[in-house]
Amino acid sequence: MNKQIMREAEGMLAEFAGPGNLLEAAREMRKAGYTHFDCHSPFPIHGMDAAMGLKRSPLGWIVGLAALFGTSAALGLQWWTGSIDYPLVISGKPLFSFQAYVPVTFALGVLLSAVAALVGMLALNGLPRLHHPVFHSERFGKFSDDAFFISVTADDPLFDAEKTREFLQHIGGKNVEVLRES
DSSP: OOHHHHSOOOEEEEEESSHHHHHHHHHHHHHHTOOSEEEEOSSOOTTHHHHHTOOOOTHHHHHHHHHHHHHHHHHHHHHIIIIIISOOOOTTOOSOOGGGGHHHHHHHHHHHHHHHHHHHHHHHTTOSOOOOGGGGOSGGGGGGTTOEEEEEETTSTTOOHHHHHHHHHHTTOEEEEEEOOO
């Protein structure tokens, strides 16, 4: 048998005419019950998260907790060293003079929240991703310029090469292609 026929499909990719068509197609994909699909656009589309059924990101909580930890740690360390571990009374100032601690406290809070934002974003998005079925498509390179795509991976419970192709064409997909490892 031909090797190309024997290879398993990794997913499917369909191109859409514009952002409105992509948004409506995402709604249809969700209504049909597809769960492992993604929309690719050269710019953000308002309402796409709701159309795809995506939940609100927990990244804000992660960053907020990191900032709280950073400010608490900085303030606590400065308090401990200045008031408990090595107390010095200078010019009659109190041992805990918090005004002097603000710059370091603020800086550590900002530093830890920035690191948490970067690491959290990478982790939540599953990055770096060294392999994805869309990387095998020649047409997919246009998504960052002027094209709009929906990709469905083969691990979706509803994925069937023929039925998924027909469905993508039915909701307005053009140039539907099966993604296979090259």
